Amino acid sequence: xxxxxxxxxxxxxxxxLTGCGGGGKSESSEQQGDKQVQLxxxxxxxxxxxxxxxxxxxxxxxxxxxxxxxxxxxxxxxAQGDQPTLQSIANKFAQDKKDLVLAIATPSAMAMxxxxxxxxxxxxAVTDPVAAKLVNSLEKPGTNVTxxxxxxxxxxxxxxxxxxxxxxxxxxxxxxxxxxxxxVQVKIAREAAPKLGIELQEATVTASSEVMQAAQSLVxxxxxxxxxxxxxxxxxxxAVLQVAEENKIPVIAGxxxxxxxxxxxxxGLDYYKLGSQTAEIALRVLNGEKPQDIAVESQKDxxxxxxxxxxxxxxxxxxxxVKTKAVRVIE
Numbered sequence: 346x347x348x349x350x351x352x353x354x355x356x357x358x359x360x361x362l363t364g365c366g367g368g369g370k371s372e373s374s375e376q377q378g379d380k381q382v383q384l385x386x387x388x389x390x391x392x393x394x395x396x397x398x399x400x401x402x403x404x405x406x407x408x409x410x411x412x413x414x415x416x417x418x419x420x421x422x423x424a425q426g427d428q429p430t431l432q433s434i435a436n437k438f439a440q441d442k443k444d445l446v447l448a449i450a451t452p453s454a455m456a457m458x459x460x461x462x463x464x465x466x467x468x469x470a471v472t473d474p475v476a477a478k479l480v481n482s483l484e485k486p487g488t489n490v491t492x493x494x495x496x497x498x499x500x501x502x503x504x505x506x507x508x509x510x511x512x513x514x515x516x517x518x519x520x521x522x523x524x525x526x527x528x529v530q531v532k533i534a535r536e537a538a539p540k541l542g543i544e545l546q547e548a549t550v551t552a553s554s555e556v557m558q559a560a561q562s563l564v565x566x567x568x569x570x571x572x573x574x575x576x577x578x579x580x581x582x583x584a585v586l587q588v589a590e591e592n593k594i595p596v597i598a599g600x601x602x603x604x605x606x607x608x609x610x611x612x613g614l615d616y617y618k619l620g621s622q623t624a625e626i627a628l629r630v631l632n633g634e635k636p637q638d639i640a641v642e643s644q645k646d647x648x649x650x651x652x653x654x655x656x657x658x659x660x661x662x663x664x665x666x667v668k669t670k671a672v673r674v675i676e
Contacts (some may be wrong), residue, residue, distance in 0.1 A: 401620025
């Protein structure tokens with residue numbers, strides 16, 4: 346009997362020690378898991394502006410101690426312009442219960458917001474979060490959504506055309522009428538154009554394959570083309586530029602990445618900086634602040650950017666006076 350009792354005591358001690366060791370390991374694993382932020386990134390399509398916003402976001406997180414593969418797990422998904430794919434990505438992120446989601450562009454943000462009211466959603470490259478019903482107001486969102494808006498200075502961009510075409514009368518504007526962000530910008534352009542003595546010639550598209558045809562429809566009718574920050578059109582920027590260069594039509598863009606790709610000029614946004622600014626807000630959320638209490642921000646500054654090579658291809662002479670206005674001149 347003594348031997349049996351002694352054996353049971355030893356066995357019990359062994360189980361207790363093993364259990365403590367296993368419990369310690371499990372707790373350590375949970376602590377390690379707690380340190381890894383599960384970040385989902387949902388993007389409507391690939392084009393330089395949106396890609397730059399994503400990179401600015403990730404770079405700023407890294408500078409502040411959140412590095413992919415260490416304490417950050419990044420799940421980046423691109424819908425390549427397909428709405429059903431976008432919905433599937435948003436649904437999957439919601440089911441995965443991501444800690445944080447970065448939604449790039451208005452369609453992405455709307456898809457994600459429709460799937461979850463709990464996961465914090467950081468938006469960027471969204472023109473009008475209020476019109477898209479993502480937030481109650483820019484100052485106090487009141488939802489699980491906050492971040493940055495890329496509402497660009499449309500009237501100033503139209504006015505910029507006069508620096509290159511002083512006697513401009515007719516300006517073409519190409520956009521996807523089903524994009525809320527584009528619709529908002531076009532309404533602003535319609536109001537601003539008469540004040541500047543400009544008549545707008547609108548060309549709408551419903552698919553990327555229609556962008557070149559839309560640009561061609563403006564040939565002979567306009568003195569310049571203005572491109573708002575429309576995801577569908579900018580993803581097919583090369584088609585617009587081809588038509589513009591062949592017919593010597595200046596193209597003013599809504600953001601600087603398009604100028605880097607070959608548009609003539611812009612006064613507006615730097616999407617890398619916009620993404621970085623969004624990351625600063627994300628850090629506040631990770632530190633415990635609630636999205637509903639954090640105001641949606643606009644980019645803190647805007648710059649004139651001119652592409653001199655594009656000017657030559659479009660038959661535009663850029664004066665020294667105009668060059669001095671630019672923060673950046675691409676030669």
